């Protein structure tokens with residue numbers, strides 16, 4: 001039975017009961033949302049979790065929250081558990097783009113709608129999810145590329161770039177790499193001389209940057225990090241190598257979390273492209289609309305900005321994550 005029919009029947013039943021038993025306070029059945037979160041790998045992810053939990057509370061939605069510790073098998077397990085519990089809606093941020101089709105088919109067979117938040121899945125069958133809400137990662141990569149091309153416009157000679165990629169196979173890592181390269185390929189001075197995953201974490205970002213510095217040393221002009229946490233880890237490695245982050249090595253990053261603003265104010269990070277984690281309110285509104293039988297757009301894009309170090313001190317007090 002589809003959502004629309006189920007909701008109409010529930011409303012009719014409630015009205016009948018209310019008429020037969022006036023004065024009884026019928027508490028509207030609470031919507032139950034099952035949410036599978038990737039983990040707690042970065043400041044961004046922590047802010048995203050806080051936004052989802054606070055918004056569920058404000059919306060009066062019962063939230064069943066599962067943290068997957070960045071493991072796909074844990075997300076699949078959580079989604080199967082939500083299906084078994086017969087939740088009303090399932091939402092999740094897929095840790096990687098592939099490998100979710102089977103479990104999404106199981107949710108469809110159980111007539112439980114699925115909302116993708118933050119990251120997308122790579123599927124030809126878009127009936128497996130109702131909507132995907134989140135950033136345009138390709139555009140974030142392009143913004144990073146355009147900022148760097150402009151920053152280096154008067155620089156003579158080669159611009160040697162090392163790249164810290166996000167989680168292998170994840171939508172943000174794939175598209176931030178693609179969008180950045182789309183822009184810099186127009187100028188032969190720009191060369192990505194090393195590129196490796198730092199898995200979106202500070203610890204791995206530092207470790208990989210140490211290896212880049214050992215291999216390439218003073219040849220490195222620019223670091224492009226797919227998120228601020230890896231950039232902050234890399235900043236530690238650059239300083240431990242006796243170099244000045246933000247000066248000897250220009251650093252371009254993405255997310256615009258608090259740590260990035262603190263690094264820019266200290267002159268150690270040059271720019272961060274905004275990627276908002278504050279998806280909670282939008283998600284709860286989508287859940288409510290879905291349960292009210294409204295249709296949702298297939299894609300809801302979050303509008304975002306870019307913050308160079310020159311504006312960091314002015315913008316920092318206004319930041320919400």
Ligand code: GZL
Nearest residue numbers: 041042044045118172200227
């Ligand atoms: C982007 C999000 C990424 C962030 C990282 O929407 O999926 O995952 O850029 C986070 O900080 O770990």
